[in-house]
Amino acid sequence: NAGVMQNPRHLVRRRGQEARLRCSPMKGHSHVYWYRQLPEEGLKFMVYLQKENIIDESGMPKERFSAEFPKEGPSILRIQQVVRGDSAAYFCASSPRQGGGYNEQFFGPGTRLTVL
Amino acid sequence: GEDVEQSLFLSVREGDSSVINCTYTDSSSTYLYWYKQEPGAGLQLLTYIFSNMDMKQDQRLTVLLNKKDKHLSLRIADTQTGDSAIYFCAETLSGGYNKLIFGAGTRLAVHP
Numbered sequence: 727n728a729g730v731m732q733n734p735r736h737l738v739r740r741r742g743q744e745a746r747l748r749c750s751p752m753k754g755h756s757h758v759y760w761y762r763q764l765p766e767e768g769l770k771f772m773v774y775l776q777k778e779n780i781i782d783e784s785g786m787p788k789e790r791f792s793a794e795f796p797k798e799g800p801s802i803l804r805i806q807q808v809v810r811g812d813s814a815a816y817f818c819a820s821s822p823r824q825g826g827g828y829n830e831q832f833f834g835p836g837t838r839l840t841v842l
Numbered sequence: 843g844e845d846v847e848q849s850l851f852l853s854v855r856e857g858d859s860s861v862i863n864c865t866y867t868d869s870s871s872t873y874l875y876w877y878k879q880e881p882g883a884g885l886q887l888l889t890y891i892f893s894n895m896d897m898k899q900d901q902r903l904t905v906l907l908n909k910k911d912k913h914l915s916l917r918i919a920d921t922q923t924g925d926s927a928i929y930f931c932a933e934t935l936s937g938g939y940n941k942l943i944f945g946a947g948t949r950l951a952v953h954p
Contacts, residue, residue, distance in 0.1 A: 767946055768930055768947050769942070774939050774941055781939055785941075821940065
């Protein structure tokens with residue numbers, strides 16, 4: 727059973743370009759979380775999605791950022807018109823369910839975005 | 843509010859015990875976690891504790907939770923050079939869709 731997969735692992739963009747980050751959750755997992763880690767900082771929650779639904783986007787910047795998790799295919803985090811401050815590591819995590827009780831999130835290796 | 847704080851650095855000698863500390867502010871924590879991150883890698887869950895427990899032991903790892911003081915610690919016995927990494931404390935909150943709230947991380951350096 728493959729773990730959470732993210733691609734690309736490294737992404738370089740120039741200011742003003744678009745960045746698309748992909749996350750394939752573990753098999754059987756229908757819940758996806760995206761986190762951002764700025765240099766020398768901890769991870770900050772961005773968005774929580776289930777298949778075809780955004781459940782909690784309280785951590786997403788109001789502009790330029792969007793996320794989706796379609797019925798088929800990976801979850802996508804999209805950043806339009808990137809700026810230097812978007813340079814960070816973006817981590818995806820998946821879990822099999824949501825609700826009461828312990829619910830482990832399994833993390834992918836991250837995508838390191840560099841904006842020139 | 844939601845806030846998790848950790849000291850930034852810890853240096854220990856190989857074979858000694860390491861204790862990494864964390865404080866949190868929200869009293870509605872359900873679970874508290876310790877994650878390990880090695881350079882250039884993702885996060886690996888080391889251990890977790892339910893907020894109603896006060897201690898959990900797992901091989902070389904001991905987690906202590908003082909709910910009154912909102913203080914969590916991770917003790918690593920017989921620390922090895924392979925334990926050198928960044929350790930993140932995190933919590934999930936009641937009603938929070940299980941999103942993780944992380945501290946800034948403690949960089950553990952193990953020297954001979």
